[in-house]
Amino acid sequence: MKLALVYLGLWIGITSCSNDLQEVIPLPQTDEIPLLITRDFSLTYSDSGVSRFELNAPLREIFGGENPRSQMPIGLTMRFKDAQGNTISSLSADSAVMFEKSNIIRASGSVVVTNPKGDTLKTSVLYWQELPNKEGQITCPEAVSIRSGNQIIQGLGMKANLAFTQYQFLIPAGSFSVNE
Numbered sequence: 001m002k003l004a005l006v007y008l009g010l011w012i013g014i015t016s017c018s019n020d021l022q023e024v025i026p027l028p029q030t031d032e033i034p035l036l037i038t039r040d041f042s043l044t045y046s047d048s049g050v051s052r053f054e055l056n057a058p059l060r061e062i063f064g065g066e067n068p069r070s071q072m073p074i075g076l077t078m079r080f081k082d083a084q085g086n087t088i089s090s091l092s093a094d095s096a097v098m099f100e101k102s103n104i105i106r107a108s109g110s111v112v113v114t115n116p117k118g119d120t121l122k123t124s125v126l127y128w129q130e131l132p133n134k135e136g137q138i139t140c141p142e143a144v145s146i147r148s149g150n151q152i153i154q155g156l157g158m159k160a161n162l163a164f165t166q167y168q169f170l171i172p173a174g175s176f177s178v179n180e
Contacts, residue, residue, distance in 0.1 A: 059073060146167065
């Protein structure tokens with residue numbers, strides 16, 4: 001009797017399965033439902049054998065659809081590297097989105113960028129983009145505060161290189177030291 005039940009179960013299982021691709025329904029790729037969720041995410045990106053940046057996030061969600069992206073809704077830290085593997089700048093933020101088509105990262109919340117000299121940028125929204133010539137730029141469309149040594153420079157809008165060693169305010173404000 002038990003053997004008959006086993007054969008009956010196998011027969012039902014085999015006859016009910018189908019590999020017909022016409023019957024397989026693909027999962028929809030929408031902008032609202034993540035395709036993949038990763039906890040304690042760590043990524044090292046390299047180009048031609050050279051490490052370009054390291055990214056760490058407690059949570060990463062990948063979305064498909066017309067605007068594929070990776071979201072880090074509860075924060076991230078990034079370290080950008082030069083050709084010798086030295087850290088040239090670092091970035092931390094409360095949340096971030098990496099847009100796959102444009103290679104732009106939008107960091108938001110409490111965004112902090114530092115460089116090896118100790119200069120510190122603070123803002124609420126920052127865009128990081130690596131350009132085709134392997135250089136890149138950081139742009140901030142909102143209020144920015146940069147601490148360099150004992151100086152604090154503030155402004156509205158800013159552009160900088162990825163190493164955060166050269167920067168330009170669109171509308172500077174605050175006090176400045178001038179050597180005459």
